[in-house]
Amino acid sequence: MIDARRRKELTKLLERLIPLPLLAKVDSSDRINWELVDQALVHPTYSASYNNDHLELLGDSVLKLAVSLFLRETYSSSSVGEMSRLRSHLVSDRVLAQIADGYSLDRFLVMTESARRDVRSVRSRLADALEALLAALYLSTNDLSLIRPWLDTHWERLAQDLQTDPTLGNYKAALQELTQGYWKQLPEYRSIEITIQIPTQIATSASHREPIFGSEVWLQGRAWGRGQGSSIKAAQQSAAAQALQAISEHLADLKPS
Secondary structure: OOOHHHHHHHHHHHHHHOOHHHHHHHHHOOOOOHHHHHHOOEOOOOOOOOOOHHHHHHHHHHHHHHHHHHHHHHOOOOOHHHHHHHHHHHOOHHHHHHHHHHOOHHHHOEOOHHHHHOHHHHHHHHHHHHHHHHHHHHHHHOOOOOOHHHHHHHHHHHHHHHHHOOOOOOHHHHHHHHHHHHHOOOOEEEEEOOOOOOOHHHHOOHHHOOOOEEEEEEEOOEEEEEEEEOOHHHHHHHHHHHHHHHHHHHHHHHOOO
């Protein structure tokens, strides 16, 4: 059983997400599984047996189904490739973490203090918690009725932003196209060492030893961008984004006024 204080906190969270008339109707019929909602917001560092790991796994599939339906309804005239690119970015950890942060989801997460201080894991834990929460809502009603009314509004905005961004978030591909078109050369990605100061109490915890990768983009004997991430791919994308902006500005300056 969830204590009254925790239930009140969770109710406040769902009131931020779900339109109140719909939430009141579903809650009054006892269809919301509050224990699952609570479990979705328990980080694995807090409890080995009662956490959001399994819900996050299911939530990943629920998320992809909901996004796919949204894209089918909204962008039915788009190609499969275009829809796939849109979906891959709408379900990315970066986007999910942004959505979760907008609802202050971190405030409702139960975790150890060392986990809360681990700045490197903020994006992943927010994304995982949001996916787990989606699973809890889906299992409560066995449909997407508590998910799409609020999540679609985010996808509408984000999809429009991505449509106006020629890179669609794939900065490596956009950079390659730019450098090939101008210099007939491909950018070179070099791994670099990243040094991060981590508090002793966090560094000694085995659960907080996730590596941070670094990357630089080189072209024409010059480093145009530097980035870091939780994977080599993420670090390269981050470096490519910086390089794309720097090279674009450089080429613009070369044009006669």
